[in-house]
Amino acid sequence: MAAISTELIKQLRMKTGAGMMDCKRALEETGGDIDKAVEYLRKKGAATAAKRADKETNQGVVEAYIHTGGRIGAMVELNCETDFVAKTPDFKALAHDIAMQIAAMSPRYIGREEVEKEVIAKEIEIYKTHAQNEGKSAPVAEKIAQGRLEKFYQEACLLEQSFIKDSGKTIKDLLDETTARVGERISIRRFMRYHLGEDGHPQ
Numbered sequence: 001m002a003a004i005s006t007e008l009i010k011q012l013r014m015k016t017g018a019g020m021m022d023c024k025r026a027l028e029e030t031g032g033d034i035d036k037a038v039e040y041l042r043k044k045g046a047a048t049a050a051k052r053a054d055k056e057t058n059q060g061v062v063e064a065y066i067h068t069g070g071r072i073g074a075m076v077e078l079n080c081e082t083d084f085v086a087k088t089p090d091f092k093a094l095a096h097d098i099a100m101q102i103a104a105m106s107p108r109y110i111g112r113e114e115v116e117k118e119v120i121a122k123e124i125e126i127y128k129t130h131a132q133n134e135g136k137s138a139p140v141a142e143k144i145a146q147g148r149l150e151k152f153y154q155e156a157c158l159l160e161q162s163f164i165k166d167s168g169k170t171i172k173d174l175l176d177e178t179t180a181r182v183g184e185r186i187s188i189r190r191f192m193r194y195h196l197g198e199d200g201h202p203q
Contacts, residue, residue, distance in 0.1 A: 001072060004032055016041050018181060042173060044180050059086045060189075065099035074102035076191040081184040094178050094186070100164070102191050107158035110188050115156065123152050158188065 004027045012023040012034055018041050026044075032038035060079035067073065078095040080086050101107075109115055127148040131141035154160045159172040169177075175186050 004028055006033055008032060009035065012037050012041075016177060018177065020091070022180070034156045042177065050200060054069070059083045061092060061095050063092070063095035065103050067097065067103050071196040072103050073194045074099045074191065076102055077189040080182070080187050081189050085182050085184050086196055089183065090182060091176060091186070097163070097165065097174065098158075098171065098188065099191075101161065102158065102193050104164050105155075105158075105161050107161060107191075108156045109158065109160045110191070112153045112157050115153070118164055120149065 001131055004024055008027055009020060012018070012027060013020060015034070015038055016023070018026070022041065023037070023043070026037040026040040027034070030040055046168045057143045058079065059082055060077060062075060062077050064073065064075045076095060078091070078098060080091060085091050124145045127145035128141045131144040132138070136144060154162070159170065160177070163169045163171060163174055169190075175188070179186050
């Protein structure tokens with residue numbers, strides 16, 4: 001197998017933010033295919049996050065973001081396992097990006113498990129009625145409703161939203177990638193979004 005060039009490693013590092021050695025290993029494992037290497041690192045991040053799922057996350061930061069003009073603001077509590085990681089630039093940058101995401105995309109929940117059952121039932125009913133009004137049969141309407149519910153989750157749940165700086169990643173991907181880099185479980189505990197003249201939306 002041909003040696004992996006430093007330039008290729010740097011390219012992958014720019015795309016993923018992973019460490020140099022992790023990028024080198026990912027490229028070696030995928031024969032120098034940068035897209036496959038990105039996927040390899042994402043899976044590694046998810047695996048690391050799953051392994052650390054039972055670890056306590058009681059350290060972290062509260063980060064605020066105020067949009068230009070001061071009309072929209074957001075605060076997020078991002079947690080990790082140790083104070084050491086909480087103070088790293090990597091962790092602080094992640095907290096800032098998530099606060100900016102909340103301000104820009106106005107999520108209602110952190111994850112889909114927090115969506116109330118009555119909200120899900122109401123959404124499905126709306127989607128099914130809409131599909132049936134368009135002449136779709138009941139089974140087809142049901143299928144369409146489930147598909148639209150997924151879309152609802154992707155818009156309403158912070159972890160499932162596409163990252164505003166890179167639409168190829170979700171916020172969960174960002175957490176998993178940072179978990180893989182720093183070796184600690186990272187979680188979003190709560191957030192609040194403010195819009196001038198409106199009530200805040202806590203989560």
